[in-house]
Amino acid sequence: MALFSWSDDFNVGSKFIDDDHKKLVKLVNDFHDAMEQGRGNDVVGKVLHNLVIYTKEHFQREESEMQRINYPRYLAHKLEHDQLISEVAQLQKSFADGRAMLTVKISKFLRDWLVSHIQQTDRLLATALH
Numbered sequence: 001m002a003l004f005s006w007s008d009d010f011n012v013g014s015k016f017i018d019d020d021h022k023k024l025v026k027l028v029n030d031f032h033d034a035m036e037q038g039r040g041n042d043v044v045g046k047v048l049h050n051l052v053i054y055t056k057e058h059f060q061r062e063e064s065e066m067q068r069i070n071y072p073r074y075l076a077h078k079l080e081h082d083q084l085i086s087e088v089a090q091l092q093k094s095f096a097d098g099r100a101m102l103t104v105k106i107s108k109f110l111r112d113w114l115v116s117h118i119q120q121t122d123r124l125l126a127t128a129l130h
């Protein structure tokens with residue numbers, strides 16, 4: 001069962017951001033489902049990899065827009081992105097080295113991060129883009 005679903009409440013009012021976020025919700029759910037269904041490490045690792053790739057692309061799109069409008073909160077916003085990417089990269093490394101398991105605790109962490117980042121940080125950005 002999906003970990004969470006898209007809610008109109010997540011709309012920040014910028015089409016490219018909302019479209020990206022819808023896809024991210026799907027990818028976090030895919031990752032969660034793969035673990036819940038007891039998929040092998042290779043499959044779970046690959047699904048996480050896809051999620052990371054898309055997340056980086058999405059962050060890049062937001063960051064380009066921030067630079068384009070000379071967004072005053074750029075550095076703080078980018079820091080949130082960078083911290084998440086580095087946390088997940090560490091996780092992927094521990095998993096690849098066999099030092100850690102990927103568990104639903106991680107998908108829940110990603111869900112909570114995404115929801116709170118959307119509702120606070122991205123909402124401020126969307127307002128500035130208007």
Ligand SMILES: [Fe+2]
Binds near residue numbers: 081
């Ligand atoms: Fe963001």
